[in-house]
Amino acid sequence: MFVNKAYRFRLYPNKKQEVLIAKTIGCSRFVFNRFLSLWNESYQTTGKGLSFNFCSSQLTQLKKELEWLKEVDSHALQSSLKNLADSFDRYFKKQNEAPRFKNKRNNVQSYTTNIEKKNQNPEVSIAENRLKLPKLGWIRFANCREVKGRILNATIRKSPSGRYFVSLLVETEVKEIPKTASTVGIDVGLKDFAILSNGKVYKNPKFFRALEEKLAKAQRILSRRQRLAIQQKRPLSEAKNVQKQRIKVARIHEQVVHARTNYLQKISTEIIKNHDIIGIEDLQVSNMIKNRKLAKAISEVSWSEFRTMLEYKAKWYGRQVIAVDPRHTSQKCHSCGHTAKENRQTQAAFICVSCGHSENADINASRNIHELAILL
Structure with a gap:
């Protein structure tokens, strides 16, 4: 192809x-x-x-x-x-x-x-x-x-x-890669970036948070230099100190973007090579970032970019990515099928109030996603 x-x-x-x-x-x-x-x-x-x-x-x-x-x-x-x-x-x-x-x-x-x-x-x-x-x-x-x-x-x-x-x-x-007869569901999160139904976890490196303090300091310096240039009635494009600091700020942003993109490329390629069918949640990220408390964290993890990478690589190499309805995937018990808000005890703990099944909440969710993807 x-x-x-x-x-x-x-x-x-x-x-x-x-x-x-x-x-x-x-x-x-x-x-x-x-x-x-x-x-x-x-x-x-x-x-x-x-x-x-x-x-x-x-x-x-x-x-x-x-x-x-x-x-x-x-x-x-x-x-x-x-x-x-x-x-x-x-x-x-x-x-x-x-x-x-x-x-x-x-x-x-x-x-x-x-x-x-x-x-x-x-x-x-x-x-x-x-x-x-x-x-x-x-x-x-x-x-x-x-x-x-x-x-x-x-x-x-x-x-x-x-x-x-x-x-x-x-x-x-591009040629299709050999089939692996493996299927998997992926639950994305903020603490861990991606949790697979087979138990494999991809950590969230938080590239932006690692450089946030350095970026804030560089932006404060830039702001001071801009105010000084305005007070002196100099165009910002001609103020050399302003332009030097602007480039420093831009390079920190680029460092974050390049590191994140490289990480997403690596893990998306690894998942595509190892699994024939990949189930993911059909998340509406644009609506999720309206939550003021989580907007920065959600923007940082780039779930939409990760999904895009999975989809075009699946098309290249003969794999299949299936997006499932995200409702109740974190509240449904994978063991007995009982769905209730009370099942999700904490962010990490899942204990079914019906059958008592207990496991990591993210792994339980990824198994539900995997099950839905197989049925579609």
Whole structure:
């Protein structure tokens, strides 16, 4: 089976390449905003929007008027128009909100270039620790793994900390892994991240809590420097001490995100490889984080991201992920089936008031999830 897979690498551009990346991001944002404005005007006056082909032809004329648009990768500008068209398609299908204007102050700045050309030499090449990209030429990158498949496009991003990354989208073939004849249910929690029905427990490392004090201290320093710059009537973008501290804060956030993502990738892959059918709870996380007391803890564990990883990896490798109704899974006795709030004695203890069955509450819940998944 052929699937689209992304490979993400750290980029190390030189000063000239950094300037060109900044120009390309700015031009892509300009094109997106320009045609979004035209699209909105057309819809208000005629009741119809603009097609991608019309926008593409107008872009050709615009490049004749604005010479600086020719300095950057033309594929990136076309990609902005495709993103705009796709956004409106999804909007009219009620899959997302209407497209909004892009802001240069967004945390992450990026552009996408389509680098595939039929019957021609590809515009991207990899040679050891160097990557060739349109307009940028050869650029150093952290080549930590082999890229397998046909490269479709590349997205270059600049993070809030000033680091550069490239995501290569490739079309590659994945094969189903051997069956294990094993099924499992997973109960996610806050004390322990995931508890499997076979008794295996994945701890919750709490990456954010580990760096929370360091982050708070860095944010206080940033706040003081911002107030001082405002008192001195200096733009924050020109205050060097403010920008230095802003980067320190951003890097702490990135450290948390990267550590959490790496952990989720590892355990999701391990679960998918070892089990044919995986039962999970169909949790509405967006509603759960409305609880003020638990919002921070729930956001930190990233249950939704974990479920997404399980689902796409199951599709790749011939596994099955089944989401079950989460109601009563923690209150139902796995032994006799009796359901009552009183069964859950504490956060960790489960004692059935009907049959007296006693075990860890999370393991009992995961076994109920496993049972429901098998029945579906």
